[in-house]
Each structure stands twice: as structure tokens, then as C-alpha cells.
Amino acid sequence: xEDKNQESNIGDTCNLNGNCSPPTKNISIDLxxxxxxxxxxxxxxxxxxxxxxxxxxxxxxxxKEMEKCLENPDIVNIEKWQSFAKxxxxxxxxxxxxxxxxxxxxxxxDEMTEPPSLDELSxxxxxxxxxxxxxxxxxxxxxxxxxxxxxxxxxxxxVLILRVIIKYPHLKYYQGYHDVAITLLLVCGDxxxxxxxxxxxxxxxxxxxxxxxxxxxxxxxxxxxxxPVLRRADDxxxxxxxxxxxxxxxxxxxxxxxxxxxxxxYSDVVRLYxxxxxxxxxxxxxxxxxxxxxxxxAVYACDVDMAMMHCLLSRLPDDxxxxxxxxxxxxxxxxxxxxxxxxxxxxLERREEEQRRLDEERLRQRRVERAxxxxxANGVLARLRRVLPRSPLARGAALAAAAALLAVYAYYxxxxxxx
Numbered sequence: 001x002e003d004k005n006q007e008s009n010i011g012d013t014c015n016l017n018g019n020c021s022p023p024t025k026n027i028s029i030d031l032x033x034x035x036x037x038x039x040x041x042x043x044x045x046x047x048x049x050x051x052x053x054x055x056x057x058x059x060x061x062x063x064k065e066m067e068k069c070l071e072n073p074d075i076v077n078i079e080k081w082q083s084f085a086k087x088x089x090x091x092x093x094x095x096x097x098x099x100x101x102x103x104x105x106x107x108x109x110d111e112m113t114e115p116p117s118l119d120e121l122s123x124x125x126x127x128x129x130x131x132x133x134x135x136x137x138x139x140x141x142x143x144x145x146x147x148x149x150x151x152x153x154x155x156x157x158x159v160l161i162l163r164v165i166i167k168y169p170h171l172k173y174y175q176g177y178h179d180v181a182i183t184l185l186l187v188c189g190d191x192x193x194x195x196x197x198x199x200x201x202x203x204x205x206x207x208x209x210x211x212x213x214x215x216x217x218x219x220x221x222x223x224x225x226x227x228p229v230l231r232r233a234d235d236x237x238x239x240x241x242x243x244x245x246x247x248x249x250x251x252x253x254x255x256x257x258x259x260x261x262x263x264x265x266y267s268d269v270v271r272l273y274x275x276x277x278x279x280x281x282x283x284x285x286x287x288x289x290x291x292x293x294x295x296x297x298a299v300y301a302c303d304v305d306m307a308m309m310h311c312l313l314s315r316l317p318d319d320x321x322x323x324x325x326x327x328x329x330x331x332x333x334x335x336x337x338x339x340x341x342x343x344x345x346x347x348l349e350r351r352e353e354e355q356r357r358l359d360e361e362r363l364r365q366r367r368v369e370r371a372x373x374x375x376x377a378n379g380v381l382a383r384l385r386r387v388l389p390r391s392p393l394a395r396g397a398a399l400a401a402a403a404a405l406l407a408v409y410a411y412y413x414x415x416x417x418x419x
Contacts (some may be wrong), residue, residue: 034275048190059089061402067097075105078195082278088323090274097270100380102196104277113196118155120163126173133178140182156190157182165222167203169277171212177256180208182267211256221349223248223255228344229289237296245306251288258284264318275326282338283329290328291320297352317369 004226055063064085069076083104084091087137091097102112121127134157141150160181164172184193200208210218226248231238258276260269276284292299292313302312 001263001276020087044316056089059092062089063092063186066100070096072100073131075145078103078106085274085278086326090271094187094270095142097274098189098192101184101273101277102192105196105199106190107195107199109198112191113194115156115163115190115194117161118159119167120373121159124162124166126162127158128166130158130173133175134158134161135406137178137182140179142186153185157185158195160185160190160197164197164201167198171201172214173258174211176253176256176261177208177211182271183199183258183260187273197343205281207276218252219252219256220248221345223251223285223288223347224250224345225282225338225341226292227348228341229286229291229332231344233289233332234296237293237299240299241292241309244302244304244309246309246313252294253314254288254291255284257318259287262314262316264316267321271322272326280333280338283333284334286329286333287325289332290325291346293317293328294320294325304366345382 031116057231062084070082071081081100084100085104087415091100134154137157141153147154157178161173165171181193181197184196187193188196200206202209203213210222227238227241230241258269259272263269263272272284272287295313298312299309302309
């Protein structure tokens with residue numbers, strides 16, 4: 001039993017680069033059903049049809065430069081592809097993303113192999129849960145897609161996810177992983193999306209690796225970096241969120257899925273992926289901070305109530321200016337290096353742990369007091385039974401009257417009972 005517990009905790013410590021040390025041997029994994037972002041928010045329905053009548057001249061010039069670089073991509077360095085991905089409008093269109101996304105993470109053509117059939121993977125222990133999640137992700141598919149094509153895409157998505165967790169059996173599949181996988185699949189196809197998803201899931205700087213550990217503690221720890229970033233940027237806004245007690249839970253689906261679960265516009269999702277694929281692993285947390293800063297006026301107008309504040313922040317509007325938000329996030333990252341925030345995050349987590357301990361102690365004390373009052377009341381009733389009349393009707397009426405009087409007395413003098 002001790003060995004099993006030790007193995008279950010392997011890989012639950014991640015550094016700021018998402019380095020989650022793999023175990024020394026293969027471990028059969030069970031789904032971590034607590035990692036269910038569908039319990040937090042409902043998936044958005046993507047809008048794919050974007051019809052632009054006018055293109056910014058700078059974007060047009062960038063498009064021409066990208067096309068020239070793609071004529072001979074082997075002689076273009078990684079910094080050039082990263083510059084395209086991060087600058088205004090990102091990689092512009094999926095026809096470019098299909099070729100550049102693999103280049104951003106170092107995927108080679110030799111890794112783009114034919115996937116196995118779904119039947120070959122259908123006996124895997126994770127198969128049924130993955131299929132359930134894929135079936136729940138229909139809103140992430142292009143609208144109006146023919147039935148046969150939709151079924152084929154669902155099968156490709158299931159195969160893609162299973163291939164990764166079979167290759168890295170120590171990684172825990174989480175509900176929300178399919179939101180990342182479907183985005184890669186829609187853009188890159190089934191051959192390129194597999195090595196691409198592997199790069200994001202496993203390795204010393206893999207951004208999804210912290211989400212795929214035994215518990216959610218590594219993910220929660222990294223998401224907590226949002227709070228000191230907000231505090232440094234806008235102390236008044238941080239105070240407002242702190243008074244509401246909203247915490248970071250509203251941003252969990254954003255972080256777990258790189259916003260793929262929560263945004264309505266497909267163009268917004270892939271634009272963020274352009275940037276995230278070549279950014280530091282913790283950069284999506286800075287984007288969450290920039291997004292909250294952008295919505296500060298709405299936060300101030302909201303009642304200082306945890307439920308209402310959570311509802312406001314978790315529902316993202318369709319008109320968010322993500323180019324501006326990315327610029328703000330880059331500025332926040334440059335001014336607040338993650339290593340400089342570690343002490344603040346540790347202090348925050350110690351306060352949260354102390355608050356949890358106090359809450360648990362108060363709850364325990366209330367239970368003790370309630371049990372004491374019950375014992376005292378039962379003792380009084382037992383003594384009453386010994387002196388009450390033997391007639392059932394008279395005895396019942398007397399007991400009812402005595403219980404009512406006892407309840408009134410206990411309400412006004414609870415100290416007598418707890419003593």
C-alpha cells in the first residue's frame with residue numbers, strides 16, 4: 001500500500017517552466033475526475049465564419065513576407081517564426097498556421113506519421129472517458145459540418161488524445177485536454193497534431209504538463225501567480241477581488257484549455273494559440289491577469305459578492321481586444337518575472353492554508369457545541385419521561401409542550417447547555 005501511494009504522487013511538483021519529472025517506470029493511470037472544467041463553465045459555441053472586407057496594410061505586408069519565408073522554410077530561423085506569431089494578427093490564417101505551428105515547437109516531418117485506427121485503441125482504459133468528453137465537445141466543431149465528416153473528426157480527436165496518454169502513461173488525462181487537442185487537430189490535421197500535442201504535454205518546458213499530474217495542486221499553484229501580478233498592476237482592483245473572495249477559480253478553464261473552452265470566436269482562440277506556442281509556459285496566466293485588468297470597469301460596477309463576481313468574470317464577452325490584451329500581458333511579464341513573484345505566491349498560499357485551518361476549526365467547534373446541546377436536551381427529556389403521566393395521549397402532549405419550552409429556553413440561554 002505504501003508503494004502505491006508513493007507512486008501516485010510522482011510528478012506532482014512542477015517548476016515555473018512546467019517541468020514535471022516523469023516516474024521511473026510506467027504507471028497505470030485512472031482519470032482524475034476532479035479535474036472537470038465542465039463543472040465550472042459550459043463550453044462556448046465557436047463561430048468560424050469570419051468575413052473581412054478590409055485588411056490592415058501592415059497585415060497584408062506581413063502576409064506577403066510569411067508566404068516568401070514559407071517558400072523555403074528550412075532556411076528561416078525560429079526567431080522569425082516567433083516574431084510572426086507574436087506580432088499583430090499573429091499567423092493571420094490557418095493556411096499558414098498549418099505549416100508554422102509545428103515549426104514553432106520543433107516538430108519534424110519524420111514525426112508526422114500515420115495514426116492507428118480507433119479500433120486498435122478501443123481497449124485502452126481511458127477510451128470510454130475520452131469518448132464521452134469528445135462527444136461533449138461538438139460545439140467546438142465547425143457549424144454545419146456534414147455528419148460523416150463530424151464523425152470522422154470525432155474519431156480523429158479520440159485517437160489523438162489516446163495516442164498521447166499511451167505514449168506517456170504517467171500523465172493524467174484531464175477533462176479540458178480535448179479542447180486543446182481539437183484546436184490543434186482543426187488547424188494541423190491528424191498527422192502533425194500528434195507530435196505537436198506531445199510537445200505541449202511532455203518535457204521540461206511543456207506548458208500542459210502541470211495540468212496532467214495526479215492532483216490539481218501544481219495547476220492551482222501556477223494559477224495563483226495571477227493574483228500578485230494583478231496586485232502590482234492595480235492595487236484597487238486586487239482589493240475589490242479580495243473583498244469579494246472570488247479567488248482564481250473563474251480563470252481555471254481559461255488556463256487549462258488556453259481559452260479554447262471559454263471563447264466563442266474561433267479566430268480569437270487560434271490567435272492566442274499563435275502566441276502561446278512560442279511564449280514562456282506561464283504566459284497564459286499573465287494573459288488572464290491582463291484580461292481581468294481590461295474588465296476592471298465591469299468589476300467595479302459589480303456587487304462585492306463572490307457568486308456574482310465569479311459569474312461576471314467567468315463569462316467572456318465576444319468583443320475582447322486580444323491584440324491589446326496580449327500587449328498588456330507581455331508588459332506584465334516583462335515587469336514581473338515569475339521568479340520575483342515566488343515569495344508573494346508562497347505568502348498567499350500560506351494565508352489561504354491558515355484560513356482553511358481556521359474555517360475547519362470553527363466548523364469542528366460548532367459541531368462540538370451542537371452535540372453538547374443535543375446531549376443536554378436529551379438528558380432533560382429523559383428526566384421528563386420519568387415524571388410524565390403513563391397515558392400515551394397525556395404523555396405525548398406533555399412531551400411536546402416540554403420540548404417546545406426547552407427549545408425556547410435553549411435559544412435564550414445556550415450557555416447553560418454548552419457548559
